[in-house]
Amino acid sequence: MALTGAEPPKDYESLIRLIHERHDRMSKTYQQISVYLTQNPNDVAVQSVNAIAERCGIHASSFVRFAQSLGYKGFKELQLLFQKRLSTAAPGFEARVKALEEELQGREDASDYGFLRDLVVRDIASLQSLLDDIPPESLASAADLLHKAEVVYLLGQLRSAPVVELLRYVFTMLGKRCVLLDSGGGLATHMARTITERDLLLAVSFRFYANEVVNIVEEAGARKVPIVAVSDSTLSPLAKSARVLFAVPEHDYSFSRSLAAPMCLVQALAVALASRVQRDDTPRIPTVTGT
Structure with a gap:
């Protein structure tokens, strides 16, 4: 058209x-x-x-x-x-892009270590792009919503599952009430229907978006549940329902796409939440210690 x-x-x-x-x-x-x-x-x-x-x-x-x-x-x-x-991008960004392309194109190392090097180089570029692309106000808004929520519900399946598993651990150690909408047992959709407007749904999904995740987000959004979403594009099916959307572009450069950037992003959210919970500019996230 x-x-x-x-x-x-x-x-x-x-x-x-x-x-x-x-x-x-x-x-x-x-x-x-x-x-x-x-x-x-x-x-x-x-x-x-x-x-x-x-x-x-x-x-x-x-x-x-x-x-x-x-x-x-x-x-x-x-x-x-x-x-x-x-x-007009951040100073030096174009130079970094060109340097990355030249470095990868000139690589002749086809060893296993060469695969590691490729992944590290690309992840460095991906992590740097977070500083250029993630609006500071979005981080602040998401952290405020997390702090205000009575319960944080965490949703992510398939390749996104490790991201929300990490958040469940960190939020639990911070004393923040959270529920992982685990797809095991087929109850995730039904559990999500218990979310109220006083809670928050934090959803993570990348291509190719898990159908249950998309459906839960759309249904929760229709019920006015606050939603923070981490996805790969502003055209993601999660975007329309999200109060705050973090678009973390992915690039196909191996058999699997890296989680380095989204993991870094959610850790930043966790630290921002910790600073609000602890009322401290240098927050500490407790860890499980052995006996």
Whole structure:
């Protein structure tokens, strides 16, 4: 569905808003393109349309038609907005991106240690991007909601399960009441229906989103339950229901996507909660000690 008689967005922020507005009405191919554009704005800025298309597994002509559907003459015109965004990013960011690409492209070590090195290099870049992409006000809002909640319900399945398992441990040690919505026994959906507006649901889900997690979040959101979500995109199915959304883009660079960035993010949330619970700028999170 193309824009009719309307000017295409002139800046990156307006473009992203338009993509969000139209995402649900797009074809599956255009939705895939939208997710890639919103998750990888720096790659979109510096790579050719053929390289982007190859990474997505979608023909380059689809990217051209996608741009035209938004009112642009072609993909290059749309790409210009991403390039302008990158040129005004945090100082040194573009240099870091180029250095990372050069380092990985020049690697000749195919050993097991080489795999470790690749993962570490990419995780360093992913962690650095948290400082560039996560709004400080979102961290503060999420921490305030966690502190205010009578009970924090934790939801994450499949690859996201370790993230909420960590939070259950930390919150318990802080004395914060929490409940893990474990999928074992098929009771997660029914347990979630006991959440009240005085509680909070913290949900974690990445591609390909677990159906039960998405359904629980949507149902809880409809009942006005406060929700903090950690996902991979602002186009995630969790986004519409979340009061606070943390979008932590993922990049396919191995057989499995790393949890380094989301783990770091939720640990930051836990420390922020601890500072409120303990009323201390240098909070300590207790640990289980052996006997």
